Amino acid sequence: MDTYKLFMHIPENFFSILSGKLKELHTDLLFLIYEQYKKSIFVIDRDVIVDLFIEYFETHDMEYADEEDNNLRDAKERAFHYISKFNHHGWITQEHYLDYSVKISIPDYSIKMLETFHKISTGYQMEFSGHVLSIYQNLMGEEGQTYVAIHQAYQTTKELTDGLKGLNHNIKKYTEKLLDVDDIKEILKQIFDEYELKVLGSHYYRLKSSDHISKYRTKIIKKVRDFSFNHVLVAEQARLMAKDKFSPDISTAESEIFEWLDAIERSFGMMDEILGEIDSRNQKYHRVATQRVKMKVGQTQNFSSKINKILLYLSEQIKENGDRKLIDEEFSSQIQLFKQESLEESSYKYPSQARPKINPTAVQMPIINTDIKQKKMDKFKERLKEEKTIKDINSYVNKVMQDKRELTLSEFPMDNKEEWVNLIYSILYSKSKKANYSLSKPDKLNRVTETEQGIVPNQKIIRK
Structure with a gap:
C-alpha cells in the first residue's frame, strides 16, 4: 500500500502550536495574517502584520501568555516574537529584500490549512x-x-x-x-x-x-x-x-x-x-x-407541571413542619376545589334541539348546446380509447415476453407512439397487485440504458 508521507511536505512541528493553552491566541493571530493575505496581491509587508498584532494585544485581555512573554517589554516586542514563532513552525516565511524591508508570505500548505480552519470557524456555506x-x-x-x-x-x-x-x-x-x-x-x-x-x-x-x-x-x-x-x-x-x-x-x-x-x-x-x-x-x-x-414549554405552562410544583411545595412543608400543621392561609386561598359536571351529547338527558328549517328553492337547469355536448362526448370517448387497463397491459407484457422469464425494458419495442405508451403503462402498473409481473430494483451505478429510440430505466420486467 502506498504511503502519503505527509511530513515530507510540511514541517514536523507544524501542528504543535495548535495545542496547549495558547492555541486560541495562535489561531487568532494566524487568522489576522490570513485576512491580510486575502487582501494582498503577492506578499505582505511585515510592518503591517506587526501593527495588526499590536492592535490585537492592546484590545484583548491577555489572560494567557507565553513563558517567553515575561522577558518581552511591550506589545511590539510581543508581535515580533509571535511572527518569529510562526516562521519557525512553518506557518509563514520571511523574505529580506534589497531595500532592507521584510516581506511575509504564506506557503501553499499553510494557506489550505488556514482556509479550511476559517470555513469551519465561520460556518461557511x-x-x-x-x-x-x-x-x-x-x-x-x-x-x-x-x-x-x-x-x-x-x-x-x-x-x-x-x-x-x-x-x-x-x-x-x-x-x-x-x-x-x-x-x-x-x-x-x-x-x-x-x-x-x-x-x-x-x-x-x-x-x-x-x-x-x-x-x-x-x-x-x-x-x-x-x-x-x-x-x-x-x-x-x-x-x-x-x-x-x-x-x-x-x-x-x-x-x-x-x-x-x-x-x-x-x-x-x-x-x-x-x-x-x-x-x-x-x-x-x-x-x-x-x-x-414542546417538552420545555410544557414544563413551564402545563397544568400537570403546576400541580407537580404544588405537591413539591407541600412535601417540603411536611418535611419541615410535619403533616399535622395547617398550611399558610395565603397559600390555601390560591387553591379552590369544586365539583364540575357536564352532560355528554350522546346522553339521553341531553336536551333535544329543533332542527333548522330548510327552505327549498328551485334550481334553474342550464341549457346545453347539443353540438358542444356531442363534441365533448366524442373527445371523452377518444380519450377512453387511449387509456390502458391493467388487463390490457398484462396481455401486452405476455405478448412481448413470450416464454421468457424476465426481459429488460430496453428490449421492449419502442418504434412508435403506441409502443412507448405501452412501455410507460407497463412501468406504472408494475406495482399493482393485479399485475402478472413485477419490476426489478434500479441499478445504482447505471440507472438508465441508452437505446437508438431513447433513454429508458435500466430495469427488468419479471414474471410473478
Whole structure:
C-alpha cells in the first residue's frame, strides 16, 4: 500500500502550536495574517502584520501568555516574537529584500490549512446550485469537448458531493447538540440562528426548489455519455493532455478522461440518494426540535407541571413542619376545589334541539348546446380509447415476453407512439397487485440504458 508521507511536505512541528493553552491566541493571530493575505496581491509587508498584532494585544485581555512573554517589554516586542514563532513552525516565511524591508508570505500548505480552519470557524456555506450550474456551463459551453472543461467539471462535481456529504454530517452533529441543550431560549437560538442560517441556509433550499438538480442532470449525464462513446474525441484530447504535460503519456491521459467522466456520471446518478439522506436527517432534526420545544414549554405552562410544583411545595412543608400543621392561609386561598359536571351529547338527558328549517328553492337547469355536448362526448370517448387497463397491459407484457422469464425494458419495442405508451403503462402498473409481473430494483451505478429510440430505466420486467 502506498504511503502519503505527509511530513515530507510540511514541517514536523507544524501542528504543535495548535495545542496547549495558547492555541486560541495562535489561531487568532494566524487568522489576522490570513485576512491580510486575502487582501494582498503577492506578499505582505511585515510592518503591517506587526501593527495588526499590536492592535490585537492592546484590545484583548491577555489572560494567557507565553513563558517567553515575561522577558518581552511591550506589545511590539510581543508581535515580533509571535511572527518569529510562526516562521519557525512553518506557518509563514520571511523574505529580506534589497531595500532592507521584510516581506511575509504564506506557503501553499499553510494557506489550505488556514482556509479550511476559517470555513469551519465561520460556518461557511457552499453555494450548491452555483456548483451545479458551473458543471453544466463547463460541459455545454464552446469548450465543453476539451479535457480542460471535463477536468474542471470533475473537480466541481467532487466539491459538490463532498459539500453534500459534509452537510449530511453537520445535520447529525446539530441533532446531537440539540439534545444537550436545556434552556428554551438556547433551543430556539440553535434552531433559527445556527441550524437554519449556518447549516441549511437558502443555498440548499434553492437546490431543492428553483435550482433543482434535475433541471440540469439529464443534459449533464447525456453530454458525459456522448463524450465517453466518442473514442476519437477522447483519443484526440488524450494526445493534447500528453502534449501539454498534463499527463505523462497518452494511455494514462485516456484513463484519466474516462475516470473523470465516470465519476461525474456516477455522482449525478446517485445524487438523489444523497439528497434523500439529507432530507431524512433534516426531518429527524425538526422532529427532535419540535419535541424539545414542546417538552420545555410544557414544563413551564402545563397544568400537570403546576400541580407537580404544588405537591413539591407541600412535601417540603411536611418535611419541615410535619403533616399535622395547617398550611399558610395565603397559600390555601390560591387553591379552590369544586365539583364540575357536564352532560355528554350522546346522553339521553341531553336536551333535544329543533332542527333548522330548510327552505327549498328551485334550481334553474342550464341549457346545453347539443353540438358542444356531442363534441365533448366524442373527445371523452377518444380519450377512453387511449387509456390502458391493467388487463390490457398484462396481455401486452405476455405478448412481448413470450416464454421468457424476465426481459429488460430496453428490449421492449419502442418504434412508435403506441409502443412507448405501452412501455410507460407497463412501468406504472408494475406495482399493482393485479399485475402478472413485477419490476426489478434500479441499478445504482447505471440507472438508465441508452437505446437508438431513447433513454429508458435500466430495469427488468419479471414474471410473478
